[in-house]
Amino acid sequence: GAGVSQSPRYKVTKRGQDVALRCDPISGHVSLYWYRQALGQGPEFLTYFNYEAQQDKSGLPNDRFSAERPEGSISTLTIQRTEQRDSAMYRCASSLDMGYEQYFGPGTRLTVT
Amino acid sequence: SQQGEEDPQALSIQEGENATMNCSYKTSINNLQWYRQNSGRGLVHLILIRSNEREKHSGRLRVTLDTSKKSSSLLITASRAADTASYFCATDVGSMYSGGGADGLTFGKGTHLIIQP
Numbered sequence: 001g002a003g004v005s006q007s008p009r010y011k012v013t014k015r016g017q018d019v020a021l022r023c024d025p026i027s028g029h030v031s032l033y034w035y036r037q038a039l040g041q042g043p044e045f046l047t048y049f050n051y052e053a054q055q056d057k058s059g060l061p062n063d064r065f066s067a068e069r070p071e072g073s074i075s076t077l078t079i080q081r082t083e084q085r086d087s088a089m090y091r092c093a094s095s096l097d098m099g100y101e102q103y104f105g106p107g108t109r110l111t112v113t
Numbered sequence: 114s115q116q117g118e119e120d121p122q123a124l125s126i127q128e129g130e131n132a133t134m135n136c137s138y139k140t141s142i143n144n145l146q147w148y149r150q151n152s153g154r155g156l157v158h159l160i161l162i163r164s165n166e167r168e169k170h171s172g173r174l175r176v177t178l179d180t181s182k183k184s185s186s187l188l189i190t191a192s193r194a195a196d197t198a199s200y201f202c203a204t205d206v207g208s209m210y211s212g213g214g215a216d217g218l219t220f221g222k223g224t225h226l227i228i229q230p
Contacts (some may be wrong), residue, residue, distance in 0.1 A: 033217055035217070035218075040222075041220075041222055041223075042117075042201045042223055043156070043201075043203075043218070043220050047217075048217050056217065059217060093156075099143050099205060100161070101146065101158050102146065102158065102203075102218060104148075104158070106154075106155050107155070
């Protein structure tokens, strides 16, 4: 079946612009997670949802970062007023429910110039 | 903060040999998951082992978990060139232990495995 998909795969934006990254989880998966991965490092947890409810956003770096999942399926991670330090690979994962295997999408490579 | 630490950071072996990677963590966990990543590409899920399990197998992969030592190991038997990748362990603390907090995974920095043909 179809895995987790993310769009766009690559995004180049100028500093100060807002960006929206999209994640489409595996059909039927209740839980959806956002991570950020720097080169040579493991992914770093940002936030997650169960259905449409955002359960934990303790990993979001600051208030420029927000996420939503209004209908409990597709999720959007928004970064406002982007800065160069926001450049990274942003990865989305979904799981059947909390505590199950998390399956990752291909990621969105964000470059802020 | 970093929960999992893989060891070694890098490992180079001959094709056909077995590869063992270790992971240590700091707090109690709900489960521990191992992932593979080729050249910075996608993360592929390998195995999930729960805190009440001690060993799991999947094909050429064998994972052990010792909760008393807060450590896990991943063994790849009869390695192949295609196994060349970075391997990450990731811990799920779970809301049971985090007081309703994060259920996101906490990853280590990974072990870079190179299989020499």
